[in-house]
Amino acid sequence: xxxxVENLTFQKDTLGNAVDKNTSRLELRSYSLAGRHGSTExxxxxxxxxxxRLTWGCALDALHRSPCVAASQHGVTHLIRSSRTxxxxxxxxxxxxxxxxxxGAASVMAHARGQRSVLQVPLPVPRSCLFSASSVVSVSSxxxxxxxxxxxxxxxxxxxxxxxxxxxxxxxxxxxAKVKNKAPAEVQITAEQLLREAKERELExxxxxxxxxxxxxxxxxxxxxxxxxxxxxxxxxxxxxISNWIKYAQWEESxxxxxRARSIYxxxxxxxYRNITLWLKYAEMEMKNRQVNHARNxxxxxxxxxxxxxxxxxxxxxxxxxxxxxxxxxxxxxxxxEWQPEEQAWHSYINFELRYKEVDRARxxxxxxxxxxxxxxNWIKYAxFEEKHAYFAHARKVYERAVEFFGDEHMDEHLYVAFxxxxxxxxxxxxxxVIYKYxxxxxxxxxxxxxxxxxxxxxKKFGDRRGIEDIIVSKRRFxxxxxxxxxxxxxxxxxxxxxxxxSDAEAEAVREVYERAIANVPPIQEKRHWKRYIxxxxxxxxxxxxxxxxxxxxRQVYQASLELIPHKKFTFAKMWILYAQFExxxxxxxxxxxxxxxxxxxxxxxxxxxxxxELELQLREFDRCRKLYExxxxxxxxxxxxxxxxxxxxxxxxxxxxxxxxxxxxISQPRLDMPEVLWKSYIDFEIEQExxxxxxxxxxxxxxxxQHVKVWISFxxxxxxxxxxxxxxxxxxxxxxxxKTMRNCEEKEERLMLxxxxxxxxxxxxxxxxxxxxxxxxxxxxxxxxxxxxxxGSDAGWEEYFDYIFPEDAANQPNLKLLAMAKxxxxxxxxxEDAEHHPDEDVDESxx
Numbered sequence: 129x130x131x132x133v134e135n136l137t138f139q140k141d142t143l144g145n146a147v148d149k150n151t152s153r154l155e156l157r158s159y160s161l162a163g164r165h166g167s168t169e170x171x172x173x174x175x176x177x178x179x180x181r182l183t184w185g186c187a188l189d190a191l192h193r194s195p196c197v198a199a200s201q202h203g204v205t206h207l208i209r210s211s212r213t214x215x216x217x218x219x220x221x222x223x224x225x226x227x228x229x230x231x232g233a234a235s236v237m238a239h240a241r242g243q244r245s246v247l248q249v250p251l252p253v254p255r256s257c258l259f260s261a262s263s264v265v266s267v268s269s270x271x272x273x274x275x276x277x278x279x280x281x282x283x284x285x286x287x288x289x290x291x292x293x294x295x296x297x298x299x300x301x302x303x304x305a306k307v308k309n310k311a312p313a314e315v316q317i318t319a320e321q322l323l324r325e326a327k328e329r330e331l332e333x334x335x336x337x338x339x340x341x342x343x344x345x346x347x348x349x350x351x352x353x354x355x356x357x358x359x360x361x362x363x364x365x366x367x368x369x370i371s372n373w374i375k376y377a378q379w380e381e382s383x384x385x386x387x388r389a390r391s392i393y394x395x396x397x398x399x400x401y402r403n404i405t406l407w408l409k410y411a412e413m414e415m416k417n418r419q420v421n422h423a424r425n426x427x428x429x430x431x432x433x434x435x436x437x438x439x440x441x442x443x444x445x446x447x448x449x450x451x452x453x454x455x456x457x458x459x460x461x462x463x464x465x466e467w468q469p470e471e472q473a474w475h476s477y478i479n480f481e482l483r484y485k486e487v488d489r490a491r492x493x494x495x496x497x498x499x500x501x502x503x504x505x506n507w508i509k510y511a512x513f514e515e516k517h518a519y520f521a522h523a524r525k526v527y528e529r530a531v532e533f534f535g536d537e538h539m540d541e542h543l544y545v546a547f548x549x550x551x552x553x554x555x556x557x558x559x560x561x562v563i564y565k566y567x568x569x570x571x572x573x574x575x576x577x578x579x580x581x582x583x584x585x586x587x588k589k590f591g592d593r594r595g596i597e598d599i600i601v602s603k604r605r606f607x608x609x610x611x612x613x614x615x616x617x618x619x620x621x622x623x624x625x626x627x628x629x630x631s632d633a634e635a636e637a638v639r640e641v642y643e644r645a646i647a648n649v650p651p652i653q654e655k656r657h658w659k660r661y662i663x664x665x666x667x668x669x670x671x672x673x674x675x676x677x678x679x680x681x682x683r684q685v686y687q688a689s690l691e692l693i694p695h696k697k698f699t700f701a702k703m704w705i706l707y708a709q710f711e712x713x714x715x716x717x718x719x720x721x722x723x724x725x726x727x728x729x730x731x732x733x734x735x736x737x738x739x740x741x742e743l744e745l746q747l748r749e750f751d752r753c754r755k756l757y758e759x760x761x762x763x764x765x766x767x768x769x770x771x772x773x774x775x776x777x778x779x780x781x782x783x784x785x786x787x788x789x790x791x792x793x794x795i796s797q798p799r800l801d802m803p804e805v806l807w808k809s810y811i812d813f814e815i816e817q818e819x820x821x822x823x824x825x826x827x828x829x830x831x832x833x834x835q836h837v838k839v840w841i842s843f844x845x846x847x848x849x850x851x852x853x854x855x856x857x858x859x860x861x862x863x864x865x866x867x868k869t870m871r872n873c874e875e876k877e878e879r880l881m882l883x884x885x886x887x888x889x890x891x892x893x894x895x896x897x898x899x900x901x902x903x904x905x906x907x908x909x910x911x912x913x914x915x916x917x918x919x920x921g922s923d924a925g926w927e928e929y930f931d932y933i934f935p936e937d938a939a940n941q942p943n944l945k946l947l948a949m950a951k952x953x954x955x956x957x958x959x960x961e962d963a964e965h966h967p968d969e970d971v972d973e974s975x976x
Contacts, residue, residue, distance in 0.1 A: 665689035699731035837878040840866035
């Protein structure tokens with residue numbers, strides 16, 4: 129074994145007299161210190177008065193056995209022993225390795241006997257040399273070596289030693305430069321970059337330790353001793369770290385020291401007997417080394433100490449079964465079952481018995497199992513076990529016992545599904561149907577989804593069409609029942625439910641569902657909450673009329689719905705109209721008129737008036753229509769459509785004066801929703817009557833109210849289409865008048881529209897001079913910018929828009945003339961600059 133620093137013990141009292149600390153002289157002496165194993169090795173000591181410290185080094189062989197050479201270079205000394213023979217030593221001079229203690233370092237390189245590997249022991253040495261560079265001393269014994277050191281010029285004066293050490297100290301400590309510019313550097317290095325570079329360069333990866341080859345028993349014993357001391361030290365530092373105990377025991381096991389490993393495991397168990405890993409490793413060691421009885425002993429102790437750890441029981445029973453000790457494994461299982469473990473343990477015991485064809489024993493275990501763990505799935509597994517082994521009577525009895533065991537309070541659909549599938553496999557279809565119906569009658573609908581599904585599949589496979597439809601309808605009905613029960617005001621769910629019931633059930637059942645649905649009146653009297661609800665009444669009435677063929681009940685439904693609606697806040701014209709139409713279909717015209725009249729009296733609406741008037745028109749009751757229109761116009765005088773319809777009615781009846789009077793009343797109303805439509809209808813009415821002068825007067829009256837461009841264009845086209853003499857002149861005069869009137873109009877697009885209409889008129893009917901005159905009036909289109917502001921008054925930037933500059937406006941505004949002249953001057957300047965930059969092109973153009 130090679131010598132290391134740990135094998136040496138430094139005693140202060142032994143080295144106290146080694147050197148004379150009061151002298152400045154550097155000395156080298158040899159001492160023998162007792163090693164750990166009783167061996168002695170010579171120790172080389174050196175003292176420096178400058179650094180006030182003692183440096184020493186030791187080689188494996190004695191210094192007096194072979195000559196050595198000491199030298200220094202750059203203030204660093206190495207004692208190097210390099211030889212392949214076990215008893216030869218040769219020292220040479222080399223540079224020091226970086227990273228040793230102090231400024232200089234000494235090291236001893238020792239070769240193991242018969243090996244070429246070198247072990248360096250760093251020894252701190254001051255920069256002052258043990259020997260001068262010029263003198264190299266070689267001695268053959270310790271005494272000669274010391275004598276040479278003392279007497280051949282190694283001694284130096286204190287002043288010279290001090291001067292040399294001072295010079296070395298000055299060389300060793302560099303001067304710290306003063307930082308003048310304390311500003312931060314341009315490139316900053318973060319901690320993240322440092323860590324990333326360290327990771328990329330693998331600065332923290334240390335080289336693996338050198339491998340040692342043990343060649344003899346002495347080295348092996350030494351290795352064992354050191355490893356055991358290391359393990360014991362780790363354990364002594366922290367006894368509760370079980371991983372240290374396990375590593376120690378596994379190391380002893382690797383050396384085939386089974387007895388020592390057992391001792392370590394036992395000591396560890398004294399520290400922490402609740403550690404599961406410790407028991408497992410202990411037992412695995414005994415099993416790997418084929419110590420069966422020891423392993424059994426450990427498993428027995430483990431399951432006795434920690435009976436709730438299932439892993440011990442599994443390992444123990446597995447070991448016994450692998451050894452072929454079936455009786456022993458069964459005994460262990462029985463001990464385990466006394467603790468009533470989890471379900472998987474019972475299944476392991478049952479599978480163990482089934483592996484050896486012990487069906488009766490497995491049945492007995494199942495009987496105990498379903499009592500310890502009385503879950504539905506365990507009863508089902510028990511019954512399937514009997515069915516698998518062809519004990520069908522036993523399986524049926526297990527299912528029946530399970531149904532009795534759980535009773536009506538704890539019924540589970542999975543048990544009945546499994547029972548029904550068992551009977552289905554036995555071709556007992558009537559039994560299956562009875563089981564499903566029995567379960568559906570007793571289990572709540574919410575918990576019977578799977579039961580419904582399987583019952584549907586069964587009926588599809590083995591039932592008739594009626595049975596299939598019944599089960600499907602019942603399933604969907606259950607779904608809708610759950611939805612309306614969760615939210616009674618979910619009218620969409622009621623619509624779906626009613627549609628399902630109407631398609632299959634009888635009239636009484638449908639009426640019952642309708643009555644339940646309409647009983648859920650909206651709690652808030654707001655029309656938006658009633659819009660879906662009112663359709664329940666409408667569907668109910670239509671069902672009674674069309675499906676049930678019961679007019680009297682239909683009339684009752686309509687009347688009940690109309691009484692329920694709060695007409696003072698809002699109404700539904702649809703209900704009044706449907707009721708009136710129903711009475712007309714029943715040929716009860718008086719009841720229909722009464723219903724519509726009641727609706728107009730309670731809650732008049734435009735739709736009700738229109739339907740009532742349409743009804744009377746179809747019945748050719750024109751006097752009633754006139755009265756209804758009068759009521760209608762009293763209710764809504766701003767409704768232009770009703771005025772127009774009333775006038776059209778009088779026109780159809782041939783009463784022109786009455787119609788004209790109605791139009792005059794209409795246009796005199798202070799408020800109208802669509803006055804342009806009313807005026808247009810009135811003008812069209814006069815045109816149809818070929819009243820040109822009246823039409824012209826209407827246009828003039830309309831232009832007094834509005835100066836809209838479309839009115840002027842329509843007026844001009846009217847004059848053009850009159851076909852009388854001078855119509856073109858009148859039309860041109862209207863265009864001129866419109867142009868003059870719209871000069872002050874801010875809407876330039878409308879003025880442009882007028883001029884375009886005028887130009888098209890002159891192109892078709894005018895002369896060249898007239899066309900040129902209109903063309904001169906056409907505006908110039910320019911692009912401008914304006915500031916945009918938001919609603920709160922803040923600036924939102926600039927936007928571009930197109931503006932139109934009319935010649936008539938430009939003549940009145942000198943700024944526009946100045947702008948035009950500026951543009952012309954800029955254009956001329958641009959042409960002049962182009963001519964100066966390209967004179968050759970001008971010459972060529974002139975020649976050409």
